[in-house]
Amino acid sequence: MTEYEEHLQLAKKLALAAGEIIRKAYHKPSAHVSFKAPTDLVTETDQQCETLIMDAIKERFPQHKFVAEEDISQGKAKEELGDDPTWLIDPLDGTINFVHRFPFVAVSIALAVKKEIVIGVVYNPILEELYYARKNHGAYLQARGEEKKLNVSTTNTLKNSLVGIACGAEIGRSESDVFLKRLDAVVAQCRTWRRNGSAALDMAMVASGKMDLYVEKGIHAWDIAAGSLLVTEAGGVVDSIDGSSFDLCHRQVVTCNQELLALFRLDIK
Numbered sequence: 001m002t003e004y005e006e007h008l009q010l011a012k013k014l015a016l017a018a019g020e021i022i023r024k025a026y027h028k029p030s031a032h033v034s035f036k037a038p039t040d041l042v043t044e045t046d047q048q049c050e051t052l053i054m055d056a057i058k059e060r061f062p063q064h065k066f067v068a069e070e071d072i073s074q075g076k077a078k079e080e081l082g083d084d085p086t087w088l089i090d091p092l093d094g095t096i097n098f099v100h101r102f103p104f105v106a107v108s109i110a111l112a113v114k115k116e117i118v119i120g121v122v123y124n125p126i127l128e129e130l131y132y133a134r135k136n137h138g139a140y141l142q143a144r145g146e147e148k149k150l151n152v153s154t155t156n157t158l159k160n161s162l163v164g165i166a167c168g169a170e171i172g173r174s175e176s177d178v179f180l181k182r183l184d185a186v187v188a189q190c191r192t193w194r195r196n197g198s199a200a201l202d203m204a205m206v207a208s209g210k211m212d213l214y215v216e217k218g219i220h221a222w223d224i225a226a227g228s229l230l231v232t233e234a235g236g237v238v239d240s241i242d243g244s245s246f247d248l249c250h251r252q253v254v255t256c257n258q259e260l261l262a263l264f265r266l267d268i269k
């Protein structure tokens with residue numbers, strides 16, 4: 001089998017299985033919610049999906065490491081990447097959307113080897129859209145019985161751009177105000193902007209050319225790991241907002257095509 005194909009197939013299978021759990025819970029009248037903070041929620045479904053995904057990976061690859069959202073929130077691991085094969089997992093990205101039955105939720109699974117993402121899967125179980133990529137083999141969307149190769153948009157002006165903007169749940173009001181102020185010129189010039197509530201899907205939207213640029217401060221590695229490979233395999237760039245060298249664990253991201261990135265850099269303060 002081609003390199004990492006087995007890992008990709010496992011990640012796709014687990015994303016679909018976790019997606020099935022999410023879809024069923026989504027259509028039930030209410031979800032059991034706990035609060036990490038007023039805007040940072042966790043449901044039984046997040047935990048159930050993470051256990052399902054991690055248990056299956058541990059069984060197949062017992063030596064592999066994990067950077068998984070609920071595991072880390074409970075203090076069982078740290079948000080850091082070493083050289084060992086490491087799975088980055090957000091079992092339910094867009095938990096607030098899930099709780100409100102806003103259909104923009106996803107399972108996000110990626111594998112990093114020597115700190116480089118080699119496979120990435122993002123699955124929206126409500127819209128039944130499966131996005132996936134393998135390093136050097138392109139990014140694809142499987143949905144409605146078809147498979148399409150993904151390409152980022154070729155939009156080369158902000159005035160024609162649909163932009164996604166978000167701030168992580170743990171970013172306080174004053175820090176997010178400062179961040180949004182820095183984006184004033186971008187917001188003023190772009191066609192319009194969105195706050196979709198799932199970073200993994202925001203990345204998938206950029207990879208598939210539906211959204212032109214997405215920027216977030218306060219993001220976590222598990223939210224964007226799989227999406228980052230979707231974007232780069234679709235011909236786009238994933239970078240830090242401030243121009244420092246990009247690191248998945250540095251809690252910031254901007255992603256788009258190369259031309260828009262240059263314009264974004266001119267306009268962000």
Ligand code: IPD
Pocket residue numbers: 041069090092093094095096166167168169196197198199200216218219220223
């Ligand atoms: C959140 C979503 C949201 C992003 C936050 C993430 P969660 O993930 O991706 O879009 O703005 O930074 O924490 O908590 O729903 O898994």
